[in-house]
Amino acid sequence: MIAVDTNLLVYAHREDSPWHEDALRAIKQLAEGVSPWAIPWPCVHEFLAIVTHPRIYRPATPAELALAAIKAWMASPSLHFIGEGPDYFHRLAELVRSGKVAGPMIHDARIAALCLEHGIRTFWTADRDFSRFPSLKVKNPLVA
Numbered sequence: 001m002i003a004v005d006t007n008l009l010v011y012a013h014r015e016d017s018p019w020h021e022d023a024l025r026a027i028k029q030l031a032e033g034v035s036p037w038a039i040p041w042p043c044v045h046e047f048l049a050i051v052t053h054p055r056i057y058r059p060a061t062p063a064e065l066a067l068a069a070i071k072a073w074m075a076s077p078s079l080h081f082i083g084e085g086p087d088y089f090h091r092l093a094e095l096v097r098s099g100k101v102a103g104p105m106i107h108d109a110r111i112a113a114l115c116l117e118h119g120i121r122t123f124w125t126a127d128r129d130f131s132r133f134p135s136l137k138v139k140n141p142l143v144a
Contacts, residue, residue, distance in 0.1 A: 039082070
């Protein structure tokens with residue numbers, strides 16, 4: 001299963017992103033396919049926080065449009081939203097220790113731990129910081 005990071009969701013949503021077309025194509029490929037794919041719940045929350053933030057985007061995405069984008073992804077029958085389960089804390093602690101993670105990087109460790117707990121095969125992201133977690137296979141679908 002492939003999981004998708006916040007940055008790709010934002011790029012696919014925001015038409016003013018220089019990576020919009022490529023990100024939209026990647027998300028559509030997953031959403032219209034039959035293979036299961038996932039979005040970690042923290043990425044949904046972060047997506048909402050970023051696209052509706054008036055200091056990040058001018059104009060910011062109205063909350064109703066951002067929520068509509070999430071509802072559109074939810075229409076994909078192969079989509080799974082993933083959250084914390086019984087082994088989550090153990091995986092998070094392991095990643096924090098092994099990756100020497102602190103501060104804002106805890107958020108990335110949280111997403112990596114969720115993916116590993118749910119058996120995610122590949123994590124699609126444009127964020128190179130995830131290379132800090134070698135147990136998670138990372139791919140940037142925006143580059144050839």
